[in-house]
Amino acid sequence: MNILLTNLHYIYIISILAIIIAMALKRDISLICIIGIFILGIFATNSIFKSIMGIFNSFVYATKELMPTIFIISIITAMSNVLVVVGINKELVSPFKKIIKSYWACYWIIGIIMMTLSWFFWPSPAVALIGALFLPIAKKVGLPPIGAAVAMNLFGHGIALSSDFIIQAAPKLTADAAGIKVSSVVSASIPLTIIMGAVTTITAFYMLRRDMKNGNIDRNFQKEELAAEEEKTTIVIPIFLRKLLTILTIVIFLSDIVIMYIYKLQGGDATALIGGTAIFILSLISIIAYGKRCLEKITTHIVDGLIFGFKIFGIVIPIAAFFYLGDSAFTEIFGKVLPASSHGIVNDLGVAFSNIAPANPLLASGTLTAVGAITGLDGSGFSGIPLVGSIAKLFSTALGGGVSTLTAMGQIAGIWVGGGTIIPWAVIPVAAICKVNPFELAKRNLIPVIIGLLVTTVFAAFLI
Template sequence: MIELTAIHYIYLIFIILILIAMIKKLDCSLICIVGVVLIALISTKSIPASLISIFNSFIYSITELLPTILIISIIAGLSKALSYTGISKVMIEPFSKFMKNDFIAFWGIGIIMMIISYFFWPSPAVALVGAVLVPVAIKSGLPAIGAAIAMNLFGHGIALSTDFVIQAAPKLTADAAGIPVSEVVKASVPLIIIMGIVTTVTAFIMLKKDMKNGTLENLTYTEYSEEVESTDESLLSKGWKSFFAILIPLLFAIDVFLMVSLNLKGGDATALIGGTTLIILILISVKAYKKASLDKITRHLVEGLQFGFKVFGIVVPIAAFFYVGGDGFTAIIGNYLPTGSLGIVNDLGYALSKAVPLNNFLSAFGVTTVGAITGLDGSGFSGIALAGSTANLFGTATGGNVATLTALGQLGAIWVGGGTLIPWAIIPVSAICKVSPFELAKRNFKPVVLGLIVTTIVALFFL
């Protein structure tokens, strides 16, 4: 068993402080920076080295987040161009016929996000859904935060935590648990049904309550558009607007076909969406601005990058702290963890798994908690192997269903770390919907925690 050191306990203390700050709606950037400095100081016992670690943590954080920053920035740049030329209004008209109200918009955008996420993972799905459906959802009366919640829970929650199609997540946990992937997938089905229903229904009820009480800003599409850019609809004729309104979804549909036929996933799929978005931006700019297109393309790209870095700027120090708790420790601070360490977060999760008494009830909640703790590094995937091995340990000791425990640990890790609770992990959705990532995380908190508790209780019947 890996012995916990002062580094582990200090990291745990700062996690608690961050959670308290989030609950009190306070910015936790300073807490994260101080946490990195203190952990580096104790590890290296050198003030200069600890100061260097602050900067290194920022570099590491930006490097890891850069692909996401770029795709969001490019999409934002295209959004500026679509709004300014009036194409966006033409694009949303057909969808407006179906999304008549906030109820249809919430469940419609969520289900579409889930379906696309199952095949291509949430990152490219965010770009596809966000570019076309978010403005429609907002026009129908759904607040921007409501669209973000739906996309987040259905995509980064339901789809990513089960990963039925690509099966990267169940393979990792199944291998660690020593059981076939098919058993984990099968065991996930009843659990994700419960988890999905509890989280999405709870989130929607809370959203509607706040809308009714007037405690939630309910933006209309007109207001949303004015926040993005004023318009000059004389730049393009009605015919050309209709042409681009058809061309853009068609090109994204071709991207979907290419993803399937070429088996593009994750970063490659996101890059394909990004490249297509740039081509669309070029075509619109050349036609709308003509001789001024060179300057206008640059302008829209700069506007997109300004938006992207403005949104991500507050997240860099937070991401840096959580990277220190995961695979980034060595790159940021150095090789100062005990021999055999799996990373600060995973070590804490492993220690907890050893401390939980072995019976079905505590084993189920123990596996869920271990998964949730490993998810605090924000990736969701880094700790699911530990969740699988813990499930095997508990299941073997109690005679329980190892597959169910494995699926439970997988859900706990990915719902927390895969992008529904850790603020910096939900940046893509919050950026596309133009809402605060901290506000989105706060609104996800109660539904997700309630969902995990109810799902864990239900899992006891399958053990």
């Protein structure tokens, strides 16, 4: 595949390098993204006013794409607030307190349960369920919110989403592009998933434990936060009624899981079910707890949730707006100015990189990792993996085999980077639920994921 790189491609690369440098210096990158959008617009349209329009339109596009996530986070936050006010949150976590006695046990239990649920329903709806149940326990046993966020992120958006053993949406995309069976990709990804998952989660836990011991993670705020939560329990209801509502909440969410399994709901549909359920629970508990004041209080909780959601996402929209231009958003905003053979700036860069890489098992594996990571920069994780399958097929032809392993390697790299562990706005669902900075979460994930990809890439080379 021959791809013609234009000035737009090189401007995009330079902008990404500037963003990486700024992040390394711990500086905000919103302005860099805005400037990058403007310069891309200038070269695409040769018009200053159209470039200025492009900045606004890219913001609108990013907001539209992120809106389902903004809403689910806002609604779950609204529901969680009323659970705290009534004291149901304490009842929900009480059974787990007897099992989880230390922060390290909490880290692994949160991760494993998150991974299991994510295999069946994908991470987005699982985040809401896990966060509501386990975050209070994490605080009690001394696991910082950033630690809980890392566990949820790596196990859910990393291991579960990149392997996708149950739903098999990712393997199907890559398998179709590579011209092989889905089962071949799934089988090939099992050992790679084990290596990648083990290396990243163990490395992340080691770094977390080290920083906690060295005092690099301030744990004092947890006591203040817990005290604040204690004060929030302002509505006193009979104990038997509180326990009944707790059981009802659990039963309703478990029913959601059964419904998602029976009707094969996934992605947006599963998230919609969880979101609608959260609104139902919010309304029901508010009616019982507030009585005559329920009409006003329901609205107050919803508004508070929306304020929280948009506050969290406000810093991310400019960044998402820039990175979405790496895919189909560019044509929608600036018109058809890319070459006819182009599949989007990010995909073009991935193909160009693969064309200059020599063919031997290690370099082929490394190339698929790099291409997967590059295509993951658009933040979806899935948009670029068909390209990974095509490139894997090319390399396997030159090597005389290994198409399944190469395809699985590219799939893992693309989804780990773009599916929710590295790209800042992709980590927002977890960051919002755990109330941590998404950029801090992305930075904490970065080293474990890089180490995991390097080790898994070398391992994959021996399987080809």
